[in-house]
Amino acid sequence: MPDLLTLEGRKQRAKFRAWHRGTREADFMIGGFFDRYHADWGEAELAWFEALLEEDDVDVMAWAMKTQPAPPRFEGDLMRAMQELDYVDIPR
Template identity: 70%
Template sequence: MDDHSDDPRLKRLQFRAWHRGTREADYMIGCFFDRFHAEWGEAELAWFEALIEEEDVEIMGWALGTIPVPEHYAGPLMARMQVLDYVDIPR
């Protein structure tokens, strides 16, 4: 994980992304944040802030395509999350 000590907002988002409650959600949401947040502008950060307020089972279901994505989360960021090639599980 990157150190975001110079930006409280990014530090808070990274903490929330990596402390979800299950290891699976931590890896999916945390790795997504770590891999892509540097490319995001205000709109993308706001999207992610809203997303991480949702339940893990919902986020994972949307990312895995097992449940329909609500319209307000549909779009390029969710499409990118659904690729799942960013998940890096240490072995």
């Protein structure tokens, strides 16, 4: 059955998945990245993020913190933005 979600519907699904990773650290990093940048995303950017959500959190976090190189399929402007880490807002 084809995926009938609109771009906005896919963003809502991605937001849920970004904020429900399993650890607080991953939630803040991946969810925070989504919250900061998703408003300007089109099909290509959202597809990139949806693919990123399929990866293990430990890998995504390592790529974002530059402790491991990101695979070529994730390199580019979005990964560079993720590596800034200026979107992580940890509540006190």
